[in-house]
Amino acid sequence: MSVAAATYGLAFGLLATQSGFNIFQTISMSALVFGGSSQLVAMEQLSIGLGAASAILAGSALNMRILLVTATMRNVLASRPWWQVGLGTFFATDASVALMQSAKPRNMTTSYWYFFGGGASLYVIWIAVTAIGAIVSSGVPNPQAIGLDFAIIAIFVATLPGMWRGTKDVLPWLLASGIVLIWGTLFPEYASWGLIGGAVIGAICAGLNNEH
């Protein structure tokens, strides 16, 4: 899990520098947001000139799923002091779900400090590799020659198979893509609204579809 986060963080650091972030901004984003795909989406929206509001909206939409993660952590966090609740929820990521699942068969108690330790160590790794990526990337003289400009498209395309949950995703994904393509062709200057619109309508379609 740490290795996966480390390579992803490295990629973020590389791309952030290419998108005009300085190293301090790159590290700050990793430290404050702590969500790989959300950071990448927001950065991409900024780099194509869609502005902060659009970047925050798209990044937040990707992080909405963490609502479900922290909701399932309720039993662990209940009756803890407010600062421990704050820290515990701050460190919650998709990896927290994996921690919970891996703890069950081993009969480990999913205690607060188990989550805290897992989350905090991932956080430290995340910030460190982001910084390394940013430092390495700032030394690249001609990004196009090594295909670095294509890396942001590649990382999102490469994320798709991991997000694919089977045939139930066919209709929502087609709907989301179709809306983006049609909207983007008709209104290129408002393409970012197509992005949010497509994603939300696709998700609602998935919600309405009761088959599993």
Place this chain on the structure above:
Amino acid sequence: MNIEIWMTIIGLGGASFAIRLSGYLLASQIPQDGMWARALQALPGCLIASLVSLMMLNGTMLEWISAVMVLAIAAITRKPTLAMFAGMVIIAAMRFAIA
């Protein structure tokens, strides 16, 4: 651009923490199954599918070929970062071959 970057970092940081905290605070109100849970779980995939469509809308032929190969590599290996680096090598090689 610099101010926009900082606004995004602080805004998205605040929004992400608010999302995390409200998941805990609203836990009893957030259904773990049913329509809204299904929609929330499907949202990230739909957003990435939308984003890829938007990026490929103005993509060149070389980008399309590379993207299809990245998708295949990621689907087979299940290692997104490996697929990303492979994509960079593929497009760089094709550009070098054409130039």
